[in-house]
Amino acid sequence: MTDDKVKRRLTTVLCADVYGYSRLMEADETRTLETLRRYRTAIAGLVERHDGRIVNTWGDAVIAEFASVVEAVQCAVEIQQEISNQDSDPPDANPMRFRIGINLGDVMVDGSDIYGDGVNIASRLQELADPGGVVISSSVYDQVHNKLSVGFDCLGQRPMKNIAPLTSYRVTMSGRPAGQGSFAVNESPTRWEEAGQLRMADRHEPSSWMGVVSGWLAKLPRPVAAALTVSSFLILINLFTNPHKIWFHWPVAAILFGVLMRTALGHRPESDSKGER
Template identity: 85%
Template sequence: MADDKVKRRLTTVLCADVHGYSRLMEADETGTLETLRRSRTAIARLVERHDGRIVNTWGDAVIAEFASVVEAVQCAIEIQQEISDQNSDTPQANPMRFRIGINLGDVMVDGTNIYGDGVNIASRLQELADPGGVVISSSVYDQVHNKLSVGFDCLGQRPMKNIAPQTSYRVTLGGRTAGPRSLPIDESRTPREEARAPRIGDRHAPSAWAHVALQWLAKLPRPVAVALTVSAFLILINLFTGAHKIWFHWPVAVILFGVVLRTVLGHRPESDGKTER
């Protein structure tokens, strides 16, 4: 008898599609198709370089799988960089940009195709991604967050069509640092205040900001200043040890409540009665 048992395996699924594909086709069918072919050629080359394989393509979508989670994320980053470079080399009124979702999960195998929640979740994550961006599942994040020199922004649990909410993370691409003039200037400042203000990129900026913060704290009542300082340290510890698990609000709430209580009791008016002799 033939073995009808469904084969399963744990794999990393990458799902990519073109943002606004229908709109691009409506504007320029020939140009869009040519750009899509060029993009798919680049994607196939990068997938192969990272020991993955293209599982399926239809319309504007691409599904690939990888044995390595790290290779899958690295491939996604390189795909977005490659597509961005192509758009820069051939400027268009409506550039083609992909959204990518990556999930590590169990899939059903049927010949060369794969099915199941592992694939569906990757597809839903792709829908959460920004054009030119990458979104990964928590199972992928657990495997790669300390192995790749990129940033990750926790998106929390987002609702997904026909799938239970999943905790997801946005990959920060490029690792670019903001330049000195990348943020808007506050026009309410005078030229003298603008000149003294710390600037991003200035090697003295951290110490300048610290000086401003210390001056502000010095103007506050001592209990309030201490409470705010301790609260800030707790928040920083929480962020650097795992921002996806928020716990700082409880100890901070207790500290602030204690300060408020002490302030109220400390300012309670004293009795005006006189002691009889």
């Protein structure tokens, strides 16, 4: 062991960034800077309230870390609510909106700074968020989806610059992305579940359906997901190349039978394999 060994820890990283900051600065530098300072003060207070700490505030971004995943997501939702509530009246033609990404991951520690993929992923997730919205990684979703009174929309695996694709989720409140409109954090889970079902029923965009299917397959055992994917491709190939001659049922049946046998053998009781003596 040496004194210069890199220190690591598992932490929850929140990255918030102003959407269209350059455009806002070009339109009105003084007003934009004043607004940014006001919002940063509000963000710092909410981070402290949820037992987090501000790591960095370079440029128009804010990096914070939390020991609790739940507190990090609650903080993000309250940040978007607070910014929405501080909007000028009458509404500003160019309001300042933050996008927030949250990731639970391993980071390298250097004094009060943190580095590594755990931070980079949070930064890339915020780029996927809508202005005024929050996007979380699958590692965060696994920890909070049954602990918070909010909804989640699966975005599937979106490409991110210099980061391997990973499944992400949009945080939603009352049928809209977090931060759009007023809401209460502690409303009943049943309401959000019903709202989520309505949103799913109203979706017709191909990208949304692909995200839902991708999220559903990700929850299945890997052999089952692979078998269903291959079977779907075989069915599509048959229908598009020669719809008058059906042949896909034989290879699909063989694939599904093999998966069922593998699953059955994998869950065979120990007494069956050893036999009675």
